[in-house]
Amino acid sequence: MTWVIILVLAAVIMGGMVWLGKMPRRAWEISAAALFLGIAGYAWQGQPSVAGAPKAPVEKLGMFDEDLAKQRDEMGGNFGNARAWLVLADAQSRQGKFATAATALSKGLEAHPEDLDLWVALGNALVGHSNGLLTPASQYAFQKAAVIAPDHPAPPFFLGLALATSGQLQQARTIWGELLERSPPDAEWREDLTQRIGQIEAVIAQQSGAPAPGMPGSVPDAPPAPPVAPQSSMPQP
Numbered sequence: 214m215t216w217v218i219i220l221v222l223a224a225v226i227m228g229g230m231v232w233l234g235k236m237p238r239r240a241w242e243i244s245a246a247a248l249f250l251g252i253a254g255y256a257w258q259g260q261p262s263v264a265g266a267p268k269a270p271v272e273k274l275g276m277f278d279e280d281l282a283k284q285r286d287e288m289g290g291n292f293g294n295a296r297a298w299l300v301l302a303d304a305q306s307r308q309g310k311f312a313t314a315a316t317a318l319s320k321g322l323e324a325h326p327e328d329l330d331l332w333v334a335l336g337n338a339l340v341g342h343s344n345g346l347l348t349p350a351s352q353y354a355f356q357k358a359a360v361i362a363p364d365h366p367a368p369p370f371f372l373g374l375a376l377a378t379s380g381q382l383q384q385a386r387t388i389w390g391e392l393l394e395r396s397p398p399d400a401e402w403r404e405d406l407t408q409r410i411g412q413i414e415a416v417i418a419q420q421s422g423a424p425a426p427g428m429p430g431s432v433p434d435a436p437p438a439p440p441v442a443p444q445s446s447m448p449q450p
Contacts, residue, residue, distance in 0.1 A: 295321055295328045302334055311342035332358035333367045340375045347375040366392055366402060377413060382420075386413045 298321030305314035315338040321331050336354035340347060352372070359368035369392045376385035389410050396403050 295325050295331045297321075298325075298331060299334055302338060306338060306341060311338050314338040315342060327361055329358050329362045329365060329367070332361065333371055336368075336375070337371055340378070345375075345378040347372075347379040347381070351375060364395075366396060366400070370402065370406065374409075377409075382413050382417050386410060386417065389413070 298317060302314040302317045302321075305311070305317060315335060318331055318335040318338060322328065322335065325331060332354050336351045336358070339351035339354060343351070352375075355368050355372040355375070358365070359372075362368070369388050373385040373388040373392070376382075376388065389406060393403065393406050393410065396406070
């Protein structure tokens with residue numbers, strides 16, 4: 214039945230090209246040959262009797278994170294003249310085109326080489342392009358941003374995030390811990406940062422076989438009491 218349908222469709226297509234498309238007679242043979250060549254290829258490799266098996270799309274590790282972009286905006290504040298480049302780069306990153314986003318940010322840095330937000334965004338784009346791994350290029354971008362604004366929270370936050378996704382948990386915990394210590398009590402990112410540090414500590418503890426801080430069993434047993442010293446005949450002070 215499947216082949217009958219295919220042959221009928223082929224005849225309809227050929228008739229449409231001849232009568233509706235006003236195909237010249239000299240092109241009939243070429244068109245018919247191309248059409249039936251396609252049918253022959255399907256007959257060779259096609260398996261219409263096999264049931265379809267759709268697969269769920271694989272999640273890309275470097276997908277654009279809207280929440281992190283919002284957090285970057287909150288940390289960065291006013292973007293000034295670099296705003297247009299950031300908007301363009303974010304639009305490309307949302308489509309998974311991290312290389313294009315990095316290229317756009319590099320162009321923006323040619324005009325604004327000391328712009329903190331562009332360097333941070335470039336680091337994030339490069340991490341996304343490498344599927345969440347921290348590369349020398351992305352690390353340089355974060356470090357460059359930190360040199361421009363040593364007290365700004367964005368460079369250490371996103372560097373720590375890249376370290377964490379790369380599996381370098383101890384380094385990420387150190388950087389985030391230092392950032393938390395110098396963050397104001399009312400900083401909007403403190404709660405999120407504290408939660409991320411707790412998650413890293415839990416993973417580190419699991420890997421080492423020790424209970425995570427704050428979990429049952431995390432407090433070591435009290436050490437045994439020292440032996441009682443023998444009584445001395447020396448006078449006590």
